[in-house]
Amino acid sequence: MSNNKTSHNNIDPVTASSAQAVHRYPAPEQRIEFREIPISPAPQSVKHSKKTPLASGKIHIREQKGRFQRIRTATNSLLVILFFLLPFISYQGHQAILFNLSEQQFIFFGTTLWPQDFTVLAWVFIAAAFLLFFTTVFWGRVWCGYLCPQTAWTFMYVWIETRLEGNQNKRIALDKAPWTRQKIVKRVAKHTAWGLTALLTGCAFIAYFVPARELYSDIFSLEASFWVTTWVWFFAICTYLNAGWMREQMCLHCCPYSRFQSVMFDANTKTVTYDANRGESRGARKRKQETELGDCVDCHLCVDVCPTGIDIRNGLQYECINCGACVDTCNQTMDKFGYQKNLISYVSENSLKGKSQPIYTSLKFIGYGLSAFIMLVVIGVDMANKSDIQLNVLRDRQNLYRETAQSQIENSYTLKIRNKTQQTRQYRLSIDKPQLMLVGSAELVIKPGEQLDYPVTLKTDTDQLMSTRTPITFSVTDISQTDSSVSQQSNFFGPL
Known part of the structure; x- marks a missing residue:
């Protein structure tokens, strides 16, 4: 009782008087009109995929067709054709392009560079580097996706593999299957085709250092010198291992370009990007099915077609070579489901945020472009002053x-x-x-x-x-x- 009294006696007089006033003068009853207020769902966080071919092991690339793959095939084919044919082109009675190491001269369509002229080659390499950086600021790693010899030869070997062993699912099944006569025949045929392609590549490369017509006749008649034969087989073995076995490992671990590309990017650089605001939350569904999910149907095709085995939905990654295969397959999927295209597309960070700026306002774009222009001028002046x-x-x-x-x-x-x-x-x-x-x-x-x-x-x-x-x-x-x-x-x- 004493405790209760103590508690009662400790009540604030102001609070007590306010409570008495409320009981004495009750507030009038109010009616609040009920209405339904639409509330936009909170943006979903991106669900990162951990099970990717890159993380799990060997990558079997799914063959893909589409706009960007036609462009890539055309540029890769042009690169390969030029690589094999240029040594056979004659100009003014001589091989048009030849690094003649024994005579210490470089012949390029009638222009001969001697060791004292090799500063021109240095300018050419520097200008090419700045042009690459200039292009990277605008279009990201388009060199890797469309013009890099590593990409061209990798896709050529994948094309041979697909023709002889079947599509992606058949190749995966063949890997898991026990060794049978059919599997042995397919593997022997594939590696034979790979080996012949590698041997021709080795011959074509050495043909830039040894007269091409003499080289091929000597190699296939077994009359080539020891050193010529050694170098042909060395580059043939390198091509076989590189394009047949290492593939994406060259891009991920050996090529420095993938590591320092982020230094050249800015918010206006167009890279292959997944629009998470549209795509999330992702999920499987039937066609024309009404759903509250995002546009991404989680078909996993963007991962299957990726030559480096990444999931572009996880964001920008240094492994991405900007080949556009995921863009083509995603657009085809969007067409099937009646959704808007370009869920995955070449787009800049600022464009996704709705504040796109002209690329020419970028200091990197201006700096690399100006540097490349200066080097081209230096090359022109140097060649104009060059004496024969x-x-x-x-x-x-x-x-x-x-x-x-x-x-x-x-x-x-x-x-x-x-x-x-x-x-x-x-x-x-x-x-x-x-x-x-x-x-x-x-x-x-x-x-x-x-x-x-x-x-x-x-x-x-x-x-x-x-x-x-x-x-x-x-x-x-x-x-x-x-x-x-x-x-x-x-x-x-x-x-x-």
């Missing part, structure tokens, strides 16, 4: 000058003149000082790619010399092309 004649003037190291019985002064030189073209050329030698006479012929004939060490003697009367050292300039001019010439300075010495 090389001239080095060496003085006689034993005698500074000689005095003849006729009281004339002689200086001896050795002119190293190289014909950097692939045709025999006739040249004219001249000196810019008329008081100096050239002893010997002033016209020279040099064969393609050869260097001529031509001894030259200049003489003059003593009274023609104004000082002990007279600067002179040797010039060598192509008689058939007078605009093609080269000059080098030297000195003519006389007595004090």
